[in-house]
Amino acid sequence: MKDRARHLDAADPLAAYRERFDVPEGVIYLDGNSLGCLPKATPDRLAEVVRGEWGTGLVRSWNDADWIAMPQRIGAKIAPLIGAAPHEVIACDSVSVNLFKLISAALAMRPGRKVVLSEPGNFPTDLYMIDGLERQGLAERRLAKRGDLPDALDEDVALLLLTHAHYKTGELFDMAALTRAAHEAGALVLWDLSHSAGAYPVHLGECEADFAVGCGYKYLNGGPGAPAFAFVAERHHDAVRQPLSGWMGHAAPFEFSDDYSPAPGVDRLLCGTPPILGMAALEVGVDLIAEIGVDRLYAKSKALSEFFRQCVSEHGVELDLVSPTDPDARGSQLSFRHGNAYALSQALIARGVIGDFRDPDILRLGFAPAYLSFTDIAEAASHLAKVLESGEWRREEFGKRAAVT
Amino acid sequence: MKDRARHLDAADPLAAYRERFDVPEGVIYLDGNSLGCLPKATPDRLAEVVRGEWGTGLVRSWNDADWIAMPQRIGAKIAPLIGAAPHEVIACDSVSVNLFKLISAALAMRPGRKVVLSEPGNFPTDLYMIDGLERQGLAERRLAKRGDLPDALDEDVALLLLTHAHYKTGELFDMAALTRAAHEAGALVLWDLSHSAGAYPVHLGECEADFAVGCGYKYLNGGPGAPAFAFVAERHHDAVRQPLSGWMGHAAPFEFSDDYSPAPGVDRLLCGTPPILGMAALEVGVDLIAEIGVDRLYAKSKALSEFFRQCVSEHGVELDLVSPTDPDARGSQLSFRHGNAYALSQALIARGVIGDFRDPDILRLGFAPAYLSFTDIAEAASHLAKVLESGEWRREEFGKRAAVT
Numbered sequence: 001m002k003d004r005a006r007h008l009d010a011a012d013p014l015a016a017y018r019e020r021f022d023v024p025e026g027v028i029y030l031d032g033n034s035l036g037c038l039p040k041a042t043p044d045r046l047a048e049v050v051r052g053e054w055g056t057g058l059v060r061s062w063n064d065a066d067w068i069a070m071p072q073r074i075g076a077k078i079a080p081l082i083g084a085a086p087h088e089v090i091a092c093d094s095v096s097v098n099l100f101k102l103i104s105a106a107l108a109m110r111p112g113r114k115v116v117l118s119e120p121g122n123f124p125t126d127l128y129m130i131d132g133l134e135r136q137g138l139a140e141r142r143l144a145k146r147g148d149l150p151d152a153l154d155e156d157v158a159l160l161l162l163t164h165a166h167y168k169t170g171e172l173f174d175m176a177a178l179t180r181a182a183h184e185a186g187a188l189v190l191w192d193l194s195h196s197a198g199a200y201p202v203h204l205g206e207c208e209a210d211f212a213v214g215c216g217y218k219y220l221n222g223g224p225g226a227p228a229f230a231f232v233a234e235r236h237h238d239a240v241r242q243p244l245s246g247w248m249g250h251a252a253p254f255e256f257s258d259d260y261s262p263a264p265g266v267d268r269l270l271c272g273t274p275p276i277l278g279m280a281a282l283e284v285g286v287d288l289i290a291e292i293g294v295d296r297l298y299a300k301s302k303a304l305s306e307f308f309r310q311c312v313s314e315h316g317v318e319l320d321l322v323s324p325t326d327p328d329a330r331g332s333q334l335s336f337r338h339g340n341a342y343a344l345s346q347a348l349i350a351r352g353v354i355g356d357f358r359d360p361d362i363l364r365l366g367f368a369p370a371y372l373s374f375t376d377i378a379e380a381a382s383h384l385a386k387v388l389e390s391g392e393w394r395r396e397e398f399g400k401r402a403a404v405t
Numbered sequence: 406m407k408d409r410a411r412h413l414d415a416a417d418p419l420a421a422y423r424e425r426f427d428v429p430e431g432v433i434y435l436d437g438n439s440l441g442c443l444p445k446a447t448p449d450r451l452a453e454v455v456r457g458e459w460g461t462g463l464v465r466s467w468n469d470a471d472w473i474a475m476p477q478r479i480g481a482k483i484a485p486l487i488g489a490a491p492h493e494v495i496a497c498d499s500v501s502v503n504l505f506k507l508i509s510a511a512l513a514m515r516p517g518r519k520v521v522l523s524e525p526g527n528f529p530t531d532l533y534m535i536d537g538l539e540r541q542g543l544a545e546r547r548l549a550k551r552g553d554l555p556d557a558l559d560e561d562v563a564l565l566l567l568t569h570a571h572y573k574t575g576e577l578f579d580m581a582a583l584t585r586a587a588h589e590a591g592a593l594v595l596w597d598l599s600h601s602a603g604a605y606p607v608h609l610g611e612c613e614a615d616f617a618v619g620c621g622y623k624y625l626n627g628g629p630g631a632p633a634f635a636f637v638a639e640r641h642h643d644a645v646r647q648p649l650s651g652w653m654g655h656a657a658p659f660e661f662s663d664d665y666s667p668a669p670g671v672d673r674l675l676c677g678t679p680p681i682l683g684m685a686a687l688e689v690g691v692d693l694i695a696e697i698g699v700d701r702l703y704a705k706s707k708a709l710s711e712f713f714r715q716c717v718s719e720h721g722v723e724l725d726l727v728s729p730t731d732p733d734a735r736g737s738q739l740s741f742r743h744g745n746a747y748a749l750s751q752a753l754i755a756r757g758v759i760g761d762f763r764d765p766d767i768l769r770l771g772f773a774p775a776y777l778s779f780t781d782i783a784e785a786a787s788h789l790a791k792v793l794e795s796g797e798w799r800r801e802e803f804g805k806r807a808a809v810t
Contacts, residue, residue: 022460027463034464035463043460046682047451050443050686051448054629055427055448059440062629063809094678094680100648123652124663127664127665128652128655131665132650133648135646136543136648223682224459224678243538243541246502246534247530256763258526260533271499276628277629277683278680281682403474404659405659
């Protein structure tokens with residue numbers, strides 16, 4: 001296995017990019033789908049922003065360092081990763097807050113319809129943001145299992161809200177087909193790209209998606225709690241209105257008018273003052289991922305996860321895979337069901353193999369292709385086999401749940 | 406004047422704190438009320454968070470570096486600056502987003518009442534967040550001038566939303582009296598502390614305020630676009646519900662349940678994943694301001710602004726002061742009306758005296774007491790006198806408006 005891994009690494013066109021990330025010694029990091037690794041360029045860029053732009057430039061940097069244009073500039077850089085036009089994407093707030101904006105916008109664009117349709121087991125914050133609008137009396141949440149979604153798309157549905165790659169299983173939705181089905185039912189579609197943007201080639205434009213949101217701190221390597229992004233298809237730019245109408249989304253914020261007038265296009269999704277430190281770190285991550293390109297990243301991610309499955313199988317490990325076996329049907333991860341998945345994940349972490357656990361019984365391993373080698377994968381599989389064979393996951397220390405799991 | 410300034414500096418108990426900030430050479434910074442200066446401890450702390458906690462710790466730092474508790478920990482440190490209990494304050498999102506949460510919460514707590522009362526000319530984002538809820542059909546915006554506010558508090562008013570220190574003039578509201586008036590009318594009160602927190606001793610508890618929000622990047626020196634904070638009086642902790650019910654505000658976020666159940670107390674104000682880089686910088690600023698203490702800060706700020714007025718007057722400069730002449734009636738700033746206030750502010754910036762302009766005709770000078778000396782003030786006054794005497798503000802270059810003014 002190790003020989004094969006070495007050969008695969010030697011032939012890997014992305015191998016050199018590992019050096020652009022700060023991957024800690026002794027760690028095999030299979031959790032880039034939770035928090036992406038630190039790009040080596042980030043600390044210097046942040047130091048420049050902090051000491052130079054903030055410390056010396058002070059308030060002048062809103063103009064002189066063009067802080068004011070960061071949300072649009074970073075959005076435009078994210079756009080090609082998700083099949084959008086540069087002016088259709090903006091970096092701002094969190095995924096949750098952007099969900100609220102766009103669910104609200106969709107409801108306002110479909111008067112007489114109140115249902116927001118999603119699936120049970122979608123990432124919680126997606127469902128909870130519908131709940132928030134439901135408690136305001138503005139939405140009605142409806143959940144239907146994957147196979148039942150087309151039937152659940154009736155004339156009450158204002159919006160279909162789905163996560164493209166499932167956070168637990170990595171299973172992908174057919175974006176084109178579901179978008180079409182929603183449109184045929186007169187509904188709009190909002191795609192959560194948190195587990196696909198930057199790792200999987202998304203084609204929002206081709207699929208005629210209406211809205212999307214996505215995460216900056218996973219495959220975009222923007223740092224913990226990085227700003228998120230939001231997409232609005234150009235054809236909706238005049239119609240879209242969202243209730244978090246803060247001053248930065250005003251057509252002329254520095255006129256300090258008493259009355260709100262929305263900025264053109266996606267700019268009206270802005271709310272408060274942009275978080276410049278987070279934006280600066282996000283930009284470094286986005287630049288790097290854009291340089292590598294999502295097509296190459298996804299090709300490598302499939303090769304990595306398939307190689308992992310081979311290695312595990314050759315070790316004689318039998319684990320219940322809950323991700324699709326077809327690599328084209330999943331995002332950049334493999335998830336396994338195990339009755340003691342938490343202890344298993346902790347025992348792996350103790351060996352330097354960082355994956356994660358998702359309640360109640362999922363061991364989730366992410367294959368962020370920008371900085372993982374095939375050698376990492378062979379070693380990770382070997383550690384997993386040893387942890388299972390030895391039963392070392394049964395140690396008491398591995399069973400104690402931390403605050404964040 | 407210079408001699409007097411030197412004496413005042415020698416007697417200033419806060420003089421040594423200037424060394425704790427990175428005040429650029431050749432700059433007299435009278436804009437700490439827009440973006441506070443960089444604390445000298447911030448770059449190293451950020452480098453530690455970026456290289457150590459993110460780069461090496463990776464996803465483990467949510468537990469190991471206690472990232473998960475930053476919103477509460479920083480909130481508890483802000484609490485004594487605003488007269489709140491530690492568990493009544495949380496650091497999160499932007500001022501705008503927090504306004505939306507708390508306006509919504511107040512409306513839900515006053516069923517049958519839809520009016521949110523504020524004053525014309527309040528900071529735009531405060532008014533725009535009411536507009537957002539009005540467009541959703543959930544609120545009705547009512548504006549009344551300062552003197553007319555008590556009369557405008559009728560049985561339709563759910564919430565009185567005011568900014569404690571006015572962003573343009575620095576004029577302070579009588580928080581205790583207006584809170585009482587609102588309560589007598591059956592309304593709740595939300596105070597925006599953006600221009601008072603960290604510079605003026607706020608007494609939310611004593612005044613029996615219901616809600617408050619405030620800014621992290623002005624007098625708290627948290628950096629450009631720093632996370633904001635929100636306050637909910639303990640007596641409302643069980644009743645408060647807000648629609649931005651993201652996963653971080655869930656009672657058990659890592660159970661990944663399909664249904665939202667709010668976390669106890671102010672934790673339910675959390676929405677998305679906390680922005681750790683911004684939080685880390687904010688914490689350094691808050692620690693430093695808390696160490697100095699707001700009572701001492703405000704005493705010095707009054708002394709600075711009164712000294713500025715003296716110096717300007719001795720230079721024979723006549724400018725129309727729109728801030729209250731009584732230092733006890735204003736926050737940490739002086740604002741002057743001038744037909745060419747923008748050009749004036751630009752001419753001062755060219756001389757290294759950074760204040761700002763607020764549309765249409767206000768020159769706003771802030772006296773952030775943590776890092777300004779009386780010598781700065783004497784020099785700033787002298788520059789202002791020279792700019793006005795010489796008419797150098799008439800130069801064409803000073804009239805061209807930048808994107809951010």
